Structures are given as C-alpha cells and as structure tokens.
Amino acid sequence: MKKLVLAYSGGLDTSYCAKYLSQEEGFEVHAVSVNTGGFSGEEIALIKEKALQLGATSYTSIDALEHFYEKVVKYLIYGNVLRNNTYPLSVSAERIVQAIEIVNHAKKIGAEYIAHGSTGAGNDQVRFDMIFQILAPDIKIITPIRDKSLSREAEIKYLQENGIDYSWEKAKYSINKGLWGTSVGGDETLTSNLPLPESAFPSQLIATDPKDVKLGFFKGELVSVNGQKGTPVQNIITLDAIASEYAIGRDIHVGDTIIGIKGRVGFEAAASLIIIKAHHLLEKHTLSKWQQFQKEQLGNFYGMLLHEGNYLDEVMRNIEAFLSDTQRNVSGEVSVSLHPYRFELNGVNSGNDLMNASFGNYGETNKAWTANDAKGFIKILSNPGKIANQITQNDD
Incomplete structure (x- = not known):
C-alpha cells in the first residue's frame, strides 16, 4: 500500500x-x-x-x-x-x-x-x-x-x-484552538456585516468583578503572573485561563489573504492580546524612540511573511536576531486590570524605565537645560520650515 x-x-x-x-x-x-x-x-x-x-x-x-x-x-x-x-x-x-x-x-x-x-x-x-x-x-x-x-x-x-x-x-x-489563541469561522464570517453570536465563542463570560493582574517580563519574555514564576508557556496558559473568564480578546479580523481575496475570521485571544499590549507598554518605557520605530517596521514585516508562509526564508532569522537584541532592557512588571470583555493597562515598574531619568518631568520642570537653551533649540529646529515657507509661500 x-x-x-x-x-x-x-x-x-x-x-x-x-x-x-x-x-x-x-x-x-x-x-x-x-x-x-x-x-x-x-x-x-x-x-x-x-x-x-x-x-x-x-x-x-x-x-x-x-x-x-x-x-x-x-x-x-x-x-x-x-x-x-x-x-x-x-x-x-x-x-x-x-x-x-x-x-x-x-x-x-x-x-x-x-x-x-x-x-x-x-x-x-x-x-x-x-x-x-x-x-x-x-x-x-x-x-x-x-x-x-x-x-x-x-x-x-x-x-x-x-x-x-x-x-x-x-x-x-x-474552531482552531492553540496556545496563541482560537479562531472561529462560520456562516457569519462569510458576510461583511454579521457578527458572530455569543455562543460561537468557546469561552463564555463567567467573571464580572474586576481583577488586577501583574505580568513580569525579563528581556521581553513573560516570566511571572502575579508574582508566581513559571516558563513562558506555563504563564501564557495561566493568564489565558484567568482572562478567558472575562471573555476578553474577542474580535473579528478582516484582511487580505495570500491568494488575493478578502477574508474574515472571528477569534478569541485573551492571553496573547494582553501580553502583546503589556509588552508594548513596557517597551515604551524602556526603549528609545528609534528602537521602537524600527521594531514596528520589522515586526509588521515579520508578521506578514509568517502569515504568508515564508517562515523558512533566511530574512526571518535576520529579523529574529534584531528583535532579540532589542529586548535586552525590556524587563519589569506591568499592571493590568481585567473587566468583562476588556482590559486596561495601568502602568509599569521597571529598573530600566527611561522616565526615571533626572533630566526633568514632562510638561512640568526641566533640570538639564535653561529657558534660553530651549529657545535656541526651537529656533534652529524651525529653520527647515522657515526656508520651505519662504520659497513656497506664493505657490497655489
């Protein structure tokens, strides 16, 4: 045979x-x-x-x-x-x-x-x-x-x-369930206007009282939930079990398929959405402006190639090396509040928090420059705009 x-x-x-x-x-x-x-x-x-x-x-x-x-x-x-x-x-x-x-x-x-x-x-x-x-x-x-x-x-x-x-x-x-979320497809997702019924989602609303959860990250990886340490996989499963009781992470995704037609699919992904948003908040506090900018470009590109089946292309290993390197200072704890059907990010606590620098408080006080320094900086910064305006002010 x-x-x-x-x-x-x-x-x-x-x-x-x-x-x-x-x-x-x-x-x-x-x-x-x-x-x-x-x-x-x-x-x-x-x-x-x-x-x-x-x-x-x-x-x-x-x-x-x-x-x-x-x-x-x-x-x-x-x-x-x-x-x-x-x-x-x-x-x-x-x-x-x-x-x-x-x-x-x-x-x-x-x-x-x-x-x-x-x-x-x-x-x-x-x-x-x-x-x-x-x-x-x-x-x-x-x-x-x-x-x-x-x-x-x-x-x-x-x-x-x-x-x-x-x-x-x-x-x-x-229904396709996995570590990183569950997809749900049915008659409604073949339309452009119909929502999935409540019963179509595997996890139903059980908890209604708000709950605070603390997520601990070390170099970008989730290492603890509410102070309890575990492997990232264990922590993802733990968080999903907690957050799914609030029916968090439901949505319908509309996108361009690999074969060129529009596609629509429902999903619930409580843990993955919370982790991504919490991780992103921690990065806002611990990474530079240009690190965040380049990460956003390459992260989106990585996701596009993965979605379209190009995982084995060597450029994926190059992007993974870059993404890994950016995580050296992404460590700390993120506080999250869970509510029925939604979650809120409350703040972070990190030894690498760039807001803790002694240069000043945004919108309040400056400690590393004078008023004249600020005026001179702004004057020079406005030069390109002045030049362009002078040349083009008479254009229609």
Missing part, C-alpha cells in the same frame, strides 16, 4: 480525508496531529480513537508546544505583532510549526505522500504546501477537499453514508 501521512486535527475536513483516502484511494494512512496548544490528554485520546475508526493505520500526536513558543510565539511578542493592528496570528503561526513537524514525521516513517484538509480558497493550503515543497520536494502532496471542491455538507453526507456519525450542528463553526 502507498504510505501517506495525514495532517489530522479530528475536524470535519481531516475526518473526511482519513476515511476517503484509506477507503477510496487505498492509501495506508498515518494520521498525525501536532499539539501547539489546545489539546488535553483526554482530547488526544479521543482524536486517536476517531482516527483509527475512520481507517487510519496509525495515529501519532506530536507535542510541539515549547517548540512553537521558542520558534515563533516569542518573536511575535518581541515584535508586538498584530496583523492589521487586530489579529495576533493565532492560527497562521501554528500552521508553520505543524507543517514542519509533519514533514519530519513523514521522512521518519518513509512516507511517499503527505495529505492535508485545506480548501482551495484559504491561506492554509499555501502555508502547508510551501513548507512541504521546500523541505520535502520528493514527497507528493494530496488534498482531497481542494481537488474535489467539496462543500462541508458534501463531506458530512459522505461520512454519514459510510457509517460515521457527524452532525451539521457540530460542523457549523470551524
């Missing part, structure tokens, strides 16, 4: 692929899921049971949580990356790591084929295919959903006809 590795999540698309490829196409299907957050031990056990029920020869779960943080998430924090100033790249960031792990597994077991459940109208097909083609050009890529232009209804019908119970209600919303 033809040995094939299937990127398997247990959702509708990959369930169809597992059944169809093993039963109709005669492949020896080896289902692989890559845990980049969002899967408990019990859920992984259920995913394995389902994969084998669908016809997979084997099932493998790869724990890539720490790898995902070290290779991707860390730099999204350093760069304060929010696509279109909104979306923290929750799913697109995961896909890169998942694709690399799947290629490595395919090589390990000597598979001649790799399959995934992407459609022909989304970004994931590009991300998966690019990684596969670059790292394993000799392995053939199989994509039944894309090649057969299948609707979700058609996939459900096929599974039901083959004895697999799969309801439309279960498939109504496509």
Whole structure:
C-alpha cells in the first residue's frame, strides 16, 4: 500500500480525508496531529480513537508546544505583532510549526505522500504546501477537499453514508484552538456585516468583578503572573485561563489573504492580546524612540511573511536576531486590570524605565537645560520650515 501521512486535527475536513483516502484511494494512512496548544490528554485520546475508526493505520500526536513558543510565539511578542493592528496570528503561526513537524514525521516513517484538509480558497493550503515543497520536494502532496471542491455538507453526507456519525450542528463553526489563541469561522464570517453570536465563542463570560493582574517580563519574555514564576508557556496558559473568564480578546479580523481575496475570521485571544499590549507598554518605557520605530517596521514585516508562509526564508532569522537584541532592557512588571470583555493597562515598574531619568518631568520642570537653551533649540529646529515657507509661500 502507498504510505501517506495525514495532517489530522479530528475536524470535519481531516475526518473526511482519513476515511476517503484509506477507503477510496487505498492509501495506508498515518494520521498525525501536532499539539501547539489546545489539546488535553483526554482530547488526544479521543482524536486517536476517531482516527483509527475512520481507517487510519496509525495515529501519532506530536507535542510541539515549547517548540512553537521558542520558534515563533516569542518573536511575535518581541515584535508586538498584530496583523492589521487586530489579529495576533493565532492560527497562521501554528500552521508553520505543524507543517514542519509533519514533514519530519513523514521522512521518519518513509512516507511517499503527505495529505492535508485545506480548501482551495484559504491561506492554509499555501502555508502547508510551501513548507512541504521546500523541505520535502520528493514527497507528493494530496488534498482531497481542494481537488474535489467539496462543500462541508458534501463531506458530512459522505461520512454519514459510510457509517460515521457527524452532525451539521457540530460542523457549523470551524474552531482552531492553540496556545496563541482560537479562531472561529462560520456562516457569519462569510458576510461583511454579521457578527458572530455569543455562543460561537468557546469561552463564555463567567467573571464580572474586576481583577488586577501583574505580568513580569525579563528581556521581553513573560516570566511571572502575579508574582508566581513559571516558563513562558506555563504563564501564557495561566493568564489565558484567568482572562478567558472575562471573555476578553474577542474580535473579528478582516484582511487580505495570500491568494488575493478578502477574508474574515472571528477569534478569541485573551492571553496573547494582553501580553502583546503589556509588552508594548513596557517597551515604551524602556526603549528609545528609534528602537521602537524600527521594531514596528520589522515586526509588521515579520508578521506578514509568517502569515504568508515564508517562515523558512533566511530574512526571518535576520529579523529574529534584531528583535532579540532589542529586548535586552525590556524587563519589569506591568499592571493590568481585567473587566468583562476588556482590559486596561495601568502602568509599569521597571529598573530600566527611561522616565526615571533626572533630566526633568514632562510638561512640568526641566533640570538639564535653561529657558534660553530651549529657545535656541526651537529656533534652529524651525529653520527647515522657515526656508520651505519662504520659497513656497506664493505657490497655489
């Protein structure tokens, strides 16, 4: 039999692929899921049971949580990356790591084929295919959903006809949960005007009393929550558990897809949005004006390349080196208040706070220059404007 590795999540698309490829196409299907957050031990056990029920020869779960943080998430924090100033790249960031792990597994077991459940109208097909083609050009890529232009209804019908119970209600919303956030897609996100209903979001409002949280950073990494130290991954999970009870981090992102059409997707990303905003505030206190300016340019560029599947381009390693270097003084504690559906940044406490310099207090007193110094500085600073105004004052 033809040995094939299937990127398997247990959702509708990959369930169809597992059944169809093993039963109709005669492949020896080896289902692989890559845990980049969002899967408990019990859920992984259920995913394995389902994969084998669908016809997979084997099932493998790869724990890539720490790898995902070290290779991707860390730099999204350093760069304060929010696509279109909104979306923290929750799913697109995961896909890169998942694709690399799947290629490595395919090589390990000597598979001649790799399959995934992407459609022909989304970004994931590009991300998966690019990684596969670059790292394993000799392995053939199989994509039944894309090649057969299948609707979700058609996939459900096929599974039901083959004895697999799969309801439309279960498939109504496509939910992808990971360490850095959860995406939510459904009928409403295919429109331009409809919001997602409250019930579509995995986390519901539980807490209503405001709560203060203190986030400790060391060289740009989250090292503590409320004084309790842990690894960055542990701290992200802890913060998400606290903030999700307030239904924080919900939004709908609208952006340009890799394939050139507009796309709309809902998401909830409590921890990632709070961390990025808190980290950014700390940087405002500890970095120079020009460091912040250059970081913003390169952070946005890094996010764009990552989103579009270009993670393996060497320029990404160059940008990561720059972003890492900027974090040398980004240490301190940020105070955050949590409220239903929102959060507030209260302030920072850092030994590297540039506001603590003895040069003066903004808008109040100056200690390092005289009034005449200020007047002379302003006079020289205005020279370019004076010259331009003199030359162009008679222009229409």
